[in-house]
């Protein structure tokens with residue numbers, strides 16, 4: 001059964017950073033889709049873009065909350081950083097499949113805070129679903 005983790009990724013970011021708020025809203029600057037491919041994000045600007053929550057990684061056993069927070073990380077300005085460490089969110093699939101850490105490292109959170117510095121930016125998103 002593919003039941004959803006609807007809000008945890010946004011909540012995790014909201015509790016990890018202070019200069020940006022992820023929230024459901026309209027007009028959305030972030031749209032989240034679900035498909036059968038590999039999870040990915042198309043970033044169109046800082047805090048805007050499209051996230052594809054691809055089932056391929058979930059089907060391979062990757063943690064879906066970690067996938068979602070990772071893809072949000074791209075929207076928030078973080079690049080992939082394939083360190084292989086589970087403690088790094090942006091290490092993505094270079095960390096073991098068993099890695100369930102969905103919380104950004106202190107360095108990752110601090111980078112996002114500095115990218116959004118000086119502006120408690122709301123980032124409205126829509127369609128936050130993993131399908132049903």
Ligand SMILES: [Zn+2]
Nearest residue numbers: 070074080092
């Ligand atoms: Zn990535």
